[in-house]
Amino acid sequence: MAWLLLLLLSACLQAGNSAGSNRDNIYGVNQPARLSGVQGSSIEIPFSFSFPWELAKDPQISIAWRWKKVHGEFIYNSTLGFIHDHFKNRLTLNWSQGQTHGVLRILDLEEKDQTMYFCRVYLQTTEGRKFWQSIDGTQLTITEGSTTMRSPSTLPSAVTTAGSRHTEGQRSPSLVTLGAMVGMVVTKAVLITAISVLLIFLWWKKR
Template sequence: MALLVPFPGGNQTMEWILLLLLPAACLQAGNSGRSNRERPLGVQQPARLSGVQGGSIEIPFSFSFSFPWELAKDPQMRILWRWQHYHGEFIYNSSSGFIHEHFKDRLILNWTQPQTSGVLRILDLKEKDQTVYFCQVCLNTKDGIQEWQSTDGTQLTITRVSTTMQSPSIITSAVTMAGLEDTEGQRNPSLVNLEATVGVVVATAVLITPVCVMMIFLWWKKR
């Protein structure tokens, strides 16, 4: 809005010239400020992360914004994720709950509006998960939908787990030892019965042997 300042002597021509020039100057200054602040929102992600196959990984992200657009009454802020390259397929959409088929039941977004930071968790890592991931932020303004995305993304490296097979003898030994440990302190009833039987036989033999010896001796003497 231009301010009309009266000049001494009532020079109205000069006043009208200033009135026409001031709005143009203000408009030019406004456009210059707008261009300097064009897309100032940035999405920050770690450059590299590594995970173990079969494990899980968390990709943290954060964003900050200071823009000339006026937010809509309901900004409906949304977090989306791409993979493989900057214009790659979307693998997650926080507003619709969309999850790429490859990541079915394996993606969890830990973020709620209006937080400016969060974490994308990938579960049960697979070899194919080794690629680049890009976070994108979208919101509604009175000038339309505005969106920003990380430029470099996060390069995820997957490490394979080396498994060493145990020999059958070691496994059998381990099972045998486990069985012995489980039954330690407990006696098998069949073994108890066998011990009792042996005891009776031994006691009977001890009693009968002297009698037999005596009878043999008497029989020999009589002859």
């Protein structure tokens, strides 16, 4: 009976060590399965990654993105500063060295942007250069924006223009108040002067 208990204990310990070993070998890239954006607006694709290896003194971590399929064209590379022609001035990566998460932002969404996106990671470890990427990727869906909606970049100027139109042809309240006060002072001065002249005239006539 004692030998049976020892064998069971040994099997449990081996299973635990095996599970721990598997956990140590886990690496991957996490992305949302689906995202939806409005044509003309912007969208952010968050990502994070994990790995079991010990980093080199200079890990040289690099983030790249592919689109359409797992082995599709590259649209971005943080190390090379590469951006696909289709995304010129529309693609930014919010990520810095040392971080294991970030955000890819696509500006001014177009109908053609509706496709799959895959994040790929490169880094230098004590065991050499490693790289891997998301297999499932993120499916981006683009919907048409309302014709009554304006681009956020134009809203501030539109508001300012509307405000300036509203005030055209109208006097400032402070100027109106100042004009009224000046008018009252002038009226009082004229009235006082007239009364004074009348009194002097009556006094002179009486003499």
